[in-house]
Amino acid sequence: MKTILIIEDDIGIQKQLKWSLSDYELVFAQDRASALTQLRRYEPEVVTLDLGLPPDPANASEGLACLNDILALKPNCKIIVITGNTDTEHALKAIALGAYDYYQKPVDPEVLSIILARAFKISELETENRALKSANLGNNDIIGNSEAILKACRTVEKIAPTEITTLLLGESGTGKEVFARAIHRQSPRVNKPFVAINCASIPENLLESELFGYEKGAFTGANKTTLGKIECANGGTLLLDEIGDMPLSLQAKMLRFLQERVIERVGGRQEIEVDVRVICATHRNLAEMVAEQSFREDLYYRISEITLLIPPLRQRGHDIVVIAKALLNKFNLEFNTQVQGFTESAMQAMLQYAWPGNIRELQNKLKSAVILADSKYITVEDLALAVQHTKIDTLRKVRELAETQAIRHAYTLAAGNLSKTADTLGITRPTLYALIDKYRLHDLRNTETES
Structure with a gap:
């Protein structure tokens, strides 16, 4: 139930409001001091404030001072000032100081109820907007304001200006490439190429030539000299995605490149200097792979000068809803649809679901839901989530x-x-x-x- 702080010294009006605004939890205060105490205790989003407060009920000085105090403690609070039926001057002054709206006595509960409902709706929209703004770091496409994601973003800000080799760890679908691009965009290399290669998606016998390039005639079908991904990233940033899947036979050559910043193309004999910032990413446990000798220990320590752990979606709390709303706006534009939001049960289902596929799975679920939705609000059925309800x-x-x-x-x-x-x-x-x-x-x- 939504809470309203009623700052009113007239007991009769208090009783009238308590009876007529039964859909809300009402908290009362009779003066400026008790109002600030109640504000700290209940942190209401909406406040009604009678400007004629004691010890100076005949004037608005105490009420206006209370208004300033409330806004100093809770700047986004929606304050509806209540004035006498001829006191427009003080009402307008309160609006100028930051009050949301004003209402003149005598109190009509139906009219006041409409004003309150609108105030709560505006407060909700502003809160959502602030969340989206604080959740987006420039154009990095990192969305979220949970403590885990903000900590990761602060790490990005610190390491981006450096040349340190970074290892991004996280489950599949958590956005490791998005974080790599964020590092690139905030680095001095922002105007140079960003090149990504997925070590798991290229056959072992082709990965070396994809990375290092090859000379003409190096093998059958090599009709011309071709640059590899490393040379293509010269001056910029290279993302070695899923480096945990790199063949052991190729890891020694990769280690030499990382140490010396020189490469040799397949079939070539000439060393080529390359200026590139390297970011690596994997969903695998490299420490365990080192222990099992399926990943070189020296390469592991070379690529993990600093390690950034990207949290899975299930550990990001309300970020799930924030990301879902941002994706909904994106898909509405992409598919020319007009889905306005989610039902309450759909949002609860998203928060309870484990999201084994992380953000990639959320994208897929929402994309199909936007296309198939029969109403303006996405339902649990549209999302098709197998939710196990928490006891x-x-x-x-x-x-x-x-x-x-x-x-x-x-x-x-x-x-x-x-x-x-x-x-x-x-x-x-x-x-x-x-x-x-x-x-x-x-x-x-x-x-x-x-x-």
């Missing part, structure tokens, strides 16, 4: 662990003071006591200090 007791355990850790952390920061612990957590002291009893954290009460 409620598992969710309860996750919540218990998270809340227990948060309480203990806040308790430590508060030096054992339960009042300060409750304030840090944004809850009341009785609520904290209830949680301590619920999770059997009795040691916290036994060592409580009240300094």
Whole structure:
């Protein structure tokens, strides 16, 4: 249920709103101080604010000061100011200061309900827009704002300006090539070629000539000298995708190139200097392959000067929905469709699904769903996901662990003071006591200090 903070000192109006806005969870405050306390505790997206607050109810000074305080703490909050029926001047001043809208007394619950619904919708759209903006790093096509993906993006920003050889690790479909292109685009080599070669997709007997090129007459059918992928990337960036599938026989020649930055074409005798930044990627466990002697140890350490682990989609939380909405916009343009979004059950299904094929699987599911959808909103049936629903007791355990850790952390920061612990957590002291009893954290009460 959506929460609204009602800042109103008139008890009669409070009761009227509580009765008429039963679809919302209402939190009340009577003055500026209690309003800020409730704002920190409940973090509402929408607030109604009577400008005539005590201790100066006849004027709007206290209400306008409260407006400024709220926006300082929560800039994106939608504030609807309530004024007297002739006080347009202060209402417009509040709008100029950042209020979302204003409404003049007497309160008509039906009209106010429409304004509130619109405020929540605008807040939802703005939140989604901010998520998409923060999730996109320039034109890197990296979408997401989960902690795991933001950490990976910060690593990209740090290593891109350098020449360090980078190893990208991640499951198939997680976007390893997208990250490689992001490194290239943020590097000084951005205006030079980006060349990618998949070591697993080329037959072993052809991979060497694909990488290093060949001289005319080097083998049957070599009618002319042909440059390899490494030479084609000269000055730019070379991505060796799925390097874990590179034949052992070719790994020694690759090691020499990485160490000396020189190559010899197949059938050639001349060393050719190449200036190229190398990025490697694989879904395999190279450390295990080194132990099994199916991958050269010296090559492994040479390509992994720095290693970037790209998280699988199932570990990226709400990023799944953010990516899905971005892909939906893309496919609407591509197929000239007008699908507007997803049903709530479809979004829940996407969040619960394990996505073994990661982003590549999500793309395929959405592409077919956009084409086959019978309505303006994609349903669970359109996505055709085999979702195994999470048991409620598992969710309860996750919540218990998270809340227990948060309480203990806040308790430590508060030096054992339960009042300060409750304030840090944004809850009341009785609520904290209830949680301590619920999770059997009795040691916290036994060592409580009240300094």
